[in-house]
Amino acid sequence: MDLIIRNARILRDAELRLVDIGVSGGKIVATAPNLPVEARDIDAAGCLVVPGLIETHIHLDKTCILDRCRLEEGTVVEAARETAAAKRGFTVEDVYARAKRTLERCITHGTMRMRTHVELDPGIGMTGFEAISQLARDYAWALDIEICVFPQEGLTNYPGTEAFLIEGLRRGARAIGAAPYFDTDPRGQIDRIFAIARDFDAEIDMHLDLAETTDGMQIEYVCRKTEEFGWGGRVAVGHVTQLSLLPPERFNAIAAQLANAGVAVTVLPSTDLHLMGRRHDHAVPRGVVPLEPLRKLDVTCSIATNNVLNPFTPYGDGSLIRMANLYANVCHVSRPDELAGCLDMITGTAAKLLRHDDYGITIGRPADLVCVDARDPGETIATLAQPLWGLKRGRLSFTRERPKLHAP
Template sequence: MASDLDMSFVNVSLPLRASGCLYEVGIAGGKWSYVRKQETPPAEGTVVSLEELTPEQAADGIAVDLEGRLLLPGLVDSHMHLDKAFTIQSVGNRSGTLREAIENYSAAAPGFTREQIKDRMREAIRQAAAYGTTSIRSHLDFNCRESTDVAMRTVYAALELKEEMQDVMELQFFPMCPYDPGARGVAEAYEEALKLGLDGVGGAPHLSTDPEGSIAYLFRLADKLGLPIDLHADENDDPAIRTVEFIAEQTLRYGFQGRVATGHLCSLSAMDHPTAERVMRKMADAGLRAITLPGANLYLQGRGDRGLVRRGVTRVKELVEAGVPVAVASDNIQDPFHPFGRGDLLQIGLLSAYASHLASEQELLLLLRMMTEVPAAILGLKDYGVQPGQAADFVIFDARTVHDLLSWLPAGRWVGRKGKWISISREHRWSRESRERIAK
């Protein structure tokens, strides 16, 4: 469902702007037309309650009373794997380790058709949209083990979905460069895929037999094609694995400050503090962005530990203190890398609050920015935020304080994108038909 909004909201709480006051906002032509403090309450009988809003009223440009509910710009999930979503039933992981997840998915990938991949991705996008996400950056499996045709199958599925779902979701796709780009035909196929219209260079070079060589290749390619870089970095419990340092060096060498994101950074949490401080200073000096992925890392890391178990979540507070912007993202949804999740970024934000000890009023506001403003900057979104003239992408939560938002994870969420409703449902449940279809 999508209908023209062109409406106004009153009694709006904008936690990223200010607390302790209410706002009134208006939308015209798919953009915010005004955002101002509310001086007087609306006249009785001139507005409709959000809970009573119907699709017909939504299309009539009616004024809606939020009654103090929180309104945020659309959530931004800066690290997902849409193509792998909902494969846990067909691709298991008995050990629960990263290694087995990689091996099992790689072996299963040739058996997936383009339509199966698209179906899973479409369902994940719809789920995320219903929970309030309006922009996603997804990494793509680029499996050349059997043939480049298998890798390109995923690429074509992603490009088709990007066009199909443009009214629902802003999508970016970063293919994962194989660990050995020097293998026969791999580099040529990877560059060809990027030239088809993908958005940036991705990979997990810490898993390569030659991490520095792989990183250098990715920077050369990104520089050649004028594309940003987003890398899985140091997803390991071993404190000696520090490829992010070389990523920082290459970022400075190529002048890519502000254009390189690094996800996971698990080994950073295993390092002694002086070493970690040195690494984080290098990251800050290079203008790297960091993405914490608590769901998958809490599940995968520390599998070999006994007693005091390392949990893998990176040093969120210390990175922020060092001047490195940090976003929180979903990563995997119900696949061999992470068997849980539903595309709800707020749920993942709560995991980050637990794992990173975020609880004060200022820390919870930081967490909101980790789901909105910080990842929007990582994605390079130019038309973002609840400001006049910006695109009217938003999510309204059935909560009136940030603490309640994180405590209750309210089911009531009303979502708009570019001035059109994409969800006014108060509950988000999968149909049995959808579950059975994507599990095939």
Template sequence: MDLVIRHCRVRGEPGLRDIALADGRIAAVGPALPERAPQELDAAGRLATPPLVNPHVHLDKALLGEVMRPNASQTLEEAIAITWDFKRAYTEDDIVRRAGAVVEMAVAQGTLAIRAFADVDTVGGLVPVRGLVATRTRYRHVVRMQVVAFPQEGILRDPGTERLLREAMTLGADVVGGLPWYEMTDGDAREHIDTVFAIAREHDADIHMLVDDTDDPNSRSLEYLAVKTLREGYAGRVSASHCGALAAYNDVYAGKVIGLVRQAGISIVSNPHISLVLAGRRDREPVRRGITRVKELVRAGVNVASGQDDVNDPYYPFGRASQLEVALFMAHTAHQTYPDEIEAVFDMVTVNAARALRLPGYGLAAGSDGDLLLWDAATVKEALTKQLPPAHVIKGGKTLARTSVRSELFL
């Protein structure tokens, strides 16, 4: 053995467990393991979990908040215009620098897998994809990154994007993105979805679209996406983020769409930080929370995951790449505060997100990757409450990051 961690708590297991790691993988998990290693770590009752996974973040735009001009009108329209100014001037190096800073922030906080969206459009061309592919290469020993070729300005609305999406996949993007609800008409939204599936098929790639990111109940592209997924035999390979309109549908139609989503094995990725500040902006009181029907989706057996989405950019001024914070926001936003619901929000940033990304080897069982976190807490609830980074981040059986926080009181 290379490393044995003694006396951990493991979710769903009574008592304490030891975890033995060899050759970069988990070799055994059990009470009082006989395995020995030159290096042993006493977890002293700390919670051990697999790493956090961020299934949705725009690393190409991250940290633009440091350098952008103020959003004078405080509207989404101006945020988009500010982003255009930067996109026209992007360089690959600039993107690697900003994205890399966020990757390092995320790793220290226990996130070892990231699905990163790169804008693909006629404003910035393929520079964001090249930048994030280079970031993926630079950090490949640390974090599993999937790059999404994301048509931020639409496909039919921005002629030329379809060709750029194909080139982005050839340049090394892993996943085909989509933004169907942003097209001009319902018909165009369907054509957008059809185009994304055609490109995904050409590259045998998974799909991750931003769907119905609006309070408008007339935005109905999730229904067509689910049906298309079933017809194309793509069940289990498609994720849909946001789906805010689902919350605005009447209950009968929403129930039908949730059933289709479940049948199509679509993962729903809900990002509470950003929805809370961007959605419901035109509401008078009561102002809606702007997130999708998380509780109903969970109850229907849909795989629900949760991501950071934005880190200090024209869309969102905060963000510290903490998936533990995302889980806490989700607990508040989606009324997930009973014991099983607290476990469920932690699943959204760990196992469910890993399932959406279809990460092989993820987990804490014998044979899994040797990637795990030791929290300065005995339970998920305590970790969520304390909001401290993991005490140890272990990657391939070796310590990758360590955090200790010490307060001094002079009473």
């Protein structure tokens, strides 16, 4: 063995167990108490060790642009307008430098796999795609990045955009996204995205139903298209803030439809809290979908970051644990099993959403491991436990010092 993680607390079959984890050739080769093997070791000291965290929805190409934008309204329309104006000045070097700052924050917070959305249209061309593709190659030692190409400013109303989406898929993007609420023909965009995904055997990850009323919801249509195309398990929708505004009867009906169709849901708490409720002067809606009722129906759910330091979300540090804690606060999550579920939505079920079947602390799988300063999954979320170190394919990728008190 190349390395042994001693005294690691891991979750196995819904129980916490104290084990040693043996690593060889970048893969896990043993998990058992007190491995009788001499090798270089790291003492986890009884802390929780989890598989590398997974970011299912982020926008690296338009991060860190607050200095180029005006924020006065805090609305979706303003955010889209300001970002569209700023991105006309993007260069490959600029996108790379800004995305690198955010990516490195994500890495030091334990993220080891990521799906990032990248805007493609005639205004930006392949600039963002080229920058993020290079970034993915340069940081493959710490994190696996997959690109989801999508039309932020519309598809049917923006001639030439489809050709760029197709070019992105031809050049290696594994997923295609959508933003129907910015299109003059929302269902026309949805139809085209499904057709393109079929042509390229691509995953679908849509921005959907981001609004402050229940008018014009498309979630049920997306479920029907998923069934029509046989794309169950390969479609995810992010935001769906309108779903949070529904009465229980319709919410439950749509939840069942999501489960039956195999459509996953990603909640983006920071963005949705920032953008929603701007029309209200009291009883402001939160706009964050409670995921526990969906999880009980076996809907695949994840919690993700979305934007960092731009008009859509003018804050963020790349911490998925912080995002899961924010979700827990907003949605009144307090039971230990439900708090543990929040950690699962940035680890195990996030891997399921991305269809990564090589994930987990299991013999034969990559040694992508994060040690967090906590004893169990619920405590990790409740206390905003900090990652202490991480291994990517068995190699140390980051470390973080514990705070120290200096008494007089």
